Amino acid sequence: MEIALSARGICKRFAAIDALRDVDFDLRAGEVHALLGVNGAGKSVFVKILSGLLRKDAGQIVVAGAEIEIGDPHQAELSGIASVQQRPELVDDLLGYENIYLGHEAPGGAEFQSFDRGALERRALSLSERVGLKVDVARPLRAMTAIERELIAILQALSSETIRVLILDEPTSVLTEAEKGVLFSLIRNVKAKGVGVIYITHRLDEVFEIADRFTVFRGGRVVATDVVGRVNRSGERIAELMLGASLGEVYPAKVTRPGDVLLSAESISYGGAFTDVSFAVRRGEVLGIFGLLGSGLDELSKVMYGDLSPSDGRLLVKGDAVRLRNPKAALRRGIFMVPGDRWAEGLTPTQDVAFNITLANLSRVSLFGGLLRRRLARKTSAKLAALVDLQPPDTWRAAATFSGGNQQKVVIAKGLFTEAEIYIFVEPTVGVDIGARAKIYALIRELAATSAVVVMSSDCDEVFGLSDVILALHKGRLTLDAPTAQVSREEVMVAGLVGQAGRQAL
Amino acid sequence: MKSLSPRLVPLTIFVAIYAIIFVVFASMSSAFIRPTNIVEILRGMSANGIAALGLTFVIITRQSDMGFPWVASLGAMTMGHFIASGYDVPVAIFMGVLVGLAWGAVNGIAIGLFKLPDMITTIATGSIAFALGYLYSNGDSIYDNFMTSGILRLNDARFLGVRLPIVLLAAFFLVGWFILDRTRFGRAFYATGENRRSARLSGIPVQIYVIVAFCLCSAFASFGAILSSASAGMADVRTGINFLMPAYVSVFLGNAMFGRPSAGATLLGALFTETMIDGFTVLNVPFYYGDAIESVVLVLALLSSKPELRDAFRGLFIPARSMVGGGRL
Numbered sequence: 001m002e003i004a005l006s007a008r009g010i011c012k013r014f015a016a017i018d019a020l021r022d023v024d025f026d027l028r029a030g031e032v033h034a035l036l037g038v039n040g041a042g043k044s045v046f047v048k049i050l051s052g053l054l055r056k057d058a059g060q061i062v063v064a065g066a067e068i069e070i071g072d073p074h075q076a077e078l079s080g081i082a083s084v085q086q087r088p089e090l091v092d093d094l095l096g097y098e099n100i101y102l103g104h105e106a107p108g109g110a111e112f113q114s115f116d117r118g119a120l121e122r123r124a125l126s127l128s129e130r131v132g133l134k135v136d137v138a139r140p141l142r143a144m145t146a147i148e149r150e151l152i153a154i155l156q157a158l159s160s161e162t163i164r165v166l167i168l169d170e171p172t173s174v175l176t177e178a179e180k181g182v183l184f185s186l187i188r189n190v191k192a193k194g195v196g197v198i199y200i201t202h203r204l205d206e207v208f209e210i211a212d213r214f215t216v217f218r219g220g221r222v223v224a225t226d227v228v229g230r231v232n233r234s235g236e237r238i239a240e241l242m243l244g245a246s247l248g249e250v251y252p253a254k255v256t257r258p259g260d261v262l263l264s265a266e267s268i269s270y271g272g273a274f275t276d277v278s279f280a281v282r283r284g285e286v287l288g289i290f291g292l293l294g295s296g297l298d299e300l301s302k303v304m305y306g307d308l309s310p311s312d313g314r315l316l317v318k319g320d321a322v323r324l325r326n327p328k329a330a331l332r333r334g335i336f337m338v339p340g341d342r343w344a345e346g347l348t349p350t351q352d353v354a355f356n357i358t359l360a361n362l363s364r365v366s367l368f369g370g371l372l373r374r375r376l377a378r379k380t381s382a383k384l385a386a387l388v389d390l391q392p393p394d395t396w397r398a399a400a401t402f403s404g405g406n407q408q409k410v411v412i413a414k415g416l417f418t419e420a421e422i423y424i425f426v427e428p429t430v431g432v433d434i435g436a437r438a439k440i441y442a443l444i445r446e447l448a449a450t451s452a453v454v455v456m457s458s459d460c461d462e463v464f465g466l467s468d469v470i471l472a473l474h475k476g477r478l479t480l481d482a483p484t485a486q487v488s489r490e491e492v493m494v495a496g497l498v499g500q501a502g503r504q505a506l
Numbered sequence: 507m508k509s510l511s512p513r514l515v516p517l518t519i520f521v522a523i524y525a526i527i528f529v530v531f532a533s534m535s536s537a538f539i540r541p542t543n544i545v546e547i548l549r550g551m552s553a554n555g556i557a558a559l560g561l562t563f564v565i566i567t568r569q570s571d572m573g574f575p576w577v578a579s580l581g582a583m584t585m586g587h588f589i590a591s592g593y594d595v596p597v598a599i600f601m602g603v604l605v606g607l608a609w610g611a612v613n614g615i616a617i618g619l620f621k622l623p624d625m626i627t628t629i630a631t632g633s634i635a636f637a638l639g640y641l642y643s644n645g646d647s648i649y650d651n652f653m654t655s656g657i658l659r660l661n662d663a664r665f666l667g668v669r670l671p672i673v674l675l676a677a678f679f680l681v682g683w684f685i686l687d688r689t690r691f692g693r694a695f696y697a698t699g700e701n702r703r704s705a706r707l708s709g710i711p712v713q714i715y716v717i718v719a720f721c722l723c724s725a726f727a728s729f730g731a732i733l734s735s736a737s738a739g740m741a742d743v744r745t746g747i748n749f750l751m752p753a754y755v756s757v758f759l760g761n762a763m764f765g766r767p768s769a770g771a772t773l774l775g776a777l778f779t780e781t782m783i784d785g786f787t788v789l790n791v792p793f794y795y796g797d798a799i800e801s802v803v804l805v806l807a808l809l810s811s812k813p814e815l816r817d818a819f820r821g822l823f824i825p826a827r828s829m830v831g832g833g834r835l
Contacts, residue, residue: 307707328709337707345703350766351696359697360708362690370689414708 002029003062004164004196005050005081010059012045012220019045021220023059027165027196032187034207034228035200037217038242039430039458043200046217047167050198051083052076063164080164084171088153096137096144097124100156127155132189147179154186158195166190167198172206173294184210202292204235204497216241239493243461250438251465252445254484258468259283261319262452263304263335263422268313273299274476276313281452281469283421286444288467288484289456290496296476298340301426301456305337306330317422331360333422336415338408340426340456346411349400353390354381356399356410361418384413389439405429405436412443423447424454429462441466460493474499516763520774524781531785538788545669549661549737551780552671553730555773557749558756559682560726562772563719565757566686568699569617569624571720573609573632574727574753578746580635581606581728585657586648586741595656599732606728607721609635614717639743649740660736671733678726683769695719696766727753751797755779755804762807779803 005027012020020042027033035043048054050061052073060067068079076083090099097120098105105115124137135151144152150171157166168187172180187210191197199211207214207228215225216238224241231237264280274296281287291297302308304315306324314321317333324330327337339345348356358365358377365377381395388409390402399410408428415423425444429437444466447453457463463470464484472480472495480487480495532539557578564571585602589595613631616622642648652658663670686692697705698715705712731746738745756779760771779800786796 305707326709326711327707328711331709339704339707344701345707347704348697348700350700355693355696359693359705359710362693366690370691372688372690372693374688 002194003027004029004064006062007046007050008060008062010046010049010061011057012049012054013057018220020049020056023217023220023222025215025222025225027198028213029164029196030191030194031212032191032197032199032210034211034214035198035217036202036204036207036214036238036242038460041217041242042220043217044169045220047083047169047198047200050076050081050165051167052081077160078162080160080162081167082157082160082163082165083167084150084153084157084169086169086171086173088149088156090141090149090153090156092142093140095140096135096148096152097121099141099152100124100127100137100159102156104159124155127159131155131158131186131193133186145179147175147182150175150179150183151186154190158190163195165196165198167200169200170202170293171199172201172203180206202497204238204494205499207238208233208235214238218242218244235494235498236490239490239497243489243493250441252442254286254445254468256286256448256468257284262317263454264316264319265304266314266316268303268310268315270296270299270303270308270310272476274473277473277478278313279471279478279481281422281454283450283452284448285468286448286453286455286466288463288470289454289473290458290460290463290470290480290492291456291473292458292496294475295458295473295496297456297458297473298426300473301337301340301424304330304424304454305335331418331420334420335422335424336360336418336420337424338411338415338426338428340430342404342407342411346414347399347407350398352398353385353395353402353410353413354378357381357384357395357413357417360414364417364419380417381413384416385410387416388413388443403433403436404431405433405440408432408436408440409443412440416447421451422454423451424456426456427458428455429457429459460489460496464489464492472496516765520763520778524778527778527781527785531781531788535785535788538785543784543788545672547777547780547784548672548675549669550784551776552675553734553737554749554752554780554783555675555730555756555776556678556733557727557730557746558753558772558776558779559678559769560723560730561753562682562686562757562760562767562769563695564723565761565767566695566699567716567719569716569719571613571628571723572625572750573613573628573630573635574723575746575749576632576636576639577606577609577724578727578731578749579743580609580639580746581724582731582735582741582745583639583642583648583743585732586652586735587642589652589655589657589741590648590650592651592655595660598655598657599660599729602732603725603728606724606726610721610724611717613724614720617720618713618716636743645743647740647742652739657736658739660733671737674733679769679773682772686769751800751804752776752779752783755800755807758804758807758811762811 003026007023007025010020010023023046037043045054049056052070052075055071061070063079070076070079091102101120105120121138128135128137133151135148141149171183175183187197201207211228213225213227216223259282261280261282265278267276267278269275277300279287289297299308303310306327306329315324316322322333348359354377358381365373365380367373378395385393385395390409391406399407402410428440432440444453444455455463455466467484470480470482470484470487470492471478472492474496479499480492537543557574561571561574581602584605585598588598588601609631613628616627617624661671665673686695694710694715697708697710698712702712727746727749730749734745735741756775757767757772759778760775761767764771782800783796
């Protein structure tokens with residue numbers, strides 16, 4: 001079979017970290033090739049190199065028999081590689097076909113050349129007919145649904161005459177099941193025209209449905225490439241490949257003395273994000289919840305912290321049903337959340353560490369309801385900074401000047417300052433180097449000695465390594481609820497990746 | 507050479523630049539350095555400065571208010587109307603400030619709660635205020651009862667030998683500084699401005715702080731316009747119009763010098779601005795040149811608060827380490 005694209009020995013380093021090491025990859029013409037791997041495995045870096053968003057350090061890329069250099073997205077396009085990003089950037093004010101040909105309205109492409117809208121529309125129509133698609137390209141983009149936008153973005157990618165490779169980055173993350181069907185039939189048509197499709201996804205069920213072959217990335221290397229039909233549909237083998245050997249040693253020993261239940265949920269739901277979720281977390285234990293992007297994990301954390309209100313069910317703090325109207329109400333009930341995006345949600349970056357640490361409980365260092373006791377605030381923050389091992393321990397420095405791991409320690413210290421009894425950690429180690437990671441895990445475990453801790457993450461290993469009780473969330477439903485000691489990592493991974501169906505097949 | 511404490515560097519730079527313009531004006535006109543003129547600078551600064559202090563709260567929450575000058579005019583006309591109708595001075599002042607407060611609340615609710623765009627909303631609501639200001643007297647100046655009611659004492663009275671407007675200016679800034687720098691409410695204003703999401707997750711009612719900032723901005727501007735009216739001996743629909751440029755120049759000049767908006771930074775910004783305004787007046791420079799020069803200063807202030815330029819500029823004076831967290835007044 002003809003090879004559409006082949007990559008040999010691709011390497012990419014970021015500072016001291018090997019993002020890609022000697023990656024070999026072949027894409028056949030007319031196949032759908034799924035790229036799999038946990039966050040940070042290297043698959044995004046790899047497709048960014050193919051689409052010209054990053055430059056490789058070493059290796060060669062061959063398209064249609066000729067070696068090419070991809071310096072920028074335009075060169076990628078000229079070489080026949082088109083990509084659709086996770087959230088395609090389209091212009092809301094323009095019509096569908098104007099978006100498809102944006103920047104390519106007229107042959108020659110001079111900036112101020114006039115173009116013929118009618119001709120553009122006819123071109124768009126014939127293009128969508130060629131790939132067997134029924135979409136009204138003459139409507140303004142803002143009137144379009146998620147799937148229509150996705151299709152417009154794909155048509156935009158296909159609009160080049162010379163296309164050989166189409167890269168789709170988690171195209172289904174915003175689509176419903178029915179819409180997914182439309183997308184998949186488009187992919188099949190594109191494939192039939194001899195285009196090679198690289199398909200990035202976290203969802204194994206989609207791999208089994210649409211992909212011909214798959215490649216698994218782990219730690220910047222390709223660990224396996226195989227034909228989809230040759231692996232068990234339970235996904236257990238793929239989960240194993242994605243996880244690799246356990247990194248058990250970074251996780252602290254689990255010493256639990258479960259006490260009374262501090263936080264529990266009774267079949268709570270939020271819109272379409274998650275349904276009928278129940279759990280209870282006790283003082284002295286860590287509850288881990290594993291879920292991928294789009295599983296409802298993010299919404300669940302917000303509901304638990306009063307940032308969103310559940311549409312159904314109820315939350316109980318120490319056995320009392322509570323209605324958390326906002327995060328302030330949650331804080332008052334002794335709940336603190338270390339948010340997943342610390343830059344956007346956890347820090348006031350230009351203010352100093354002491355400002356950040358004290359922010360969530362300023363009344364603790366105020367007199368008469370408002371007057372700040374600045375010396376006390378400084379002293380208390382310095383103590384907490386030492387407790388979380390902030391490096392360097394300078395509480396007068398702006399939060400932005402610290403490394404990712406140390407910024408996370410600042411947010412944890414901010415939580416400690418609130419003297420909460422229930423801590424929720426969302427993606428606690430995203431962007432945190434391995435050294436700081438071990439410290440943060442140790443802190444989480446220490447916290448669990450006196451309080452209840454919930455760790456919510458899309459990193460299966462992390463949830464597994466930290467928790468005493470583990471849940472998995474798949475498409476908004478709990479697919480696993482067990483003491484961590486009684487399940488394997490692979491079972492957890494499959495429950496989050498494939499859901500109930502996968503577990504039954506195991 | 508002994509290096510300066512990082513906190514004092516911006517202050518030193520300010521004093522140096524201020525000294526230069528002061529000497530330039532003094533050398534061009536002997537009238538400029540007469541004691542009466544120095545007092546005049548401070549007195550003239552009271553109205554603009556108090557308006558700028560109100561704006562500081564809005565800028566700290568990272569919003570903009572383009573309408574407060576018009577609201578201030580309405581506040582002044584309201585005060586004039588109550589004076590002309592024979593009410594007591596405190597009642598008239600209270601009503602004028604109350605109108606400003608109400609307008610600020612409308613702005614704050616529209617912007618903080620309903621997420622309307624700040625500039626356009628405040629231009630619209632400000633225009634309404636300006637139009638309403640005409641209703642009291644068909645746009646004529648109001649000066650009935652001004653001589654007899656005692657409202658002029660707001661400008662003329664002395665407190666411990668100091669002119670009342672200057673005392674009020676000092677009092678407003680003292681309270682403003684205290685709130686912003688020494689209370690948890692001040693922290694909440696800064697946190698709301700810099701990262702609203704993190705402030706909310708830290709339990710701060712961010713919408714309330716945005717509303718309060720807009721309230722203070724319009725109320726302070728109204729009080730400033732009332733001071734101006736007491737000084738002019740009449741209330742005019744155009745009283746507050748001239749607040750816009752000086753207030754923005756004061757806040758952003760202070761912000762550029764001290765790294766973040768604060769009461770102290772605005773006070774020094776206002777002093778700088780007022781000195782320029784007064785200098786141009788003493789030198790009989792036509793007002794439109796004055797406005798143009800102020801605008802140039804504003805653009806320069808904005809440019810110099812760009813981090814890239816700022817680092818280059820500061821690198822000349824202080825070692826890199828002390829740049830972080832320094833410059834807070």
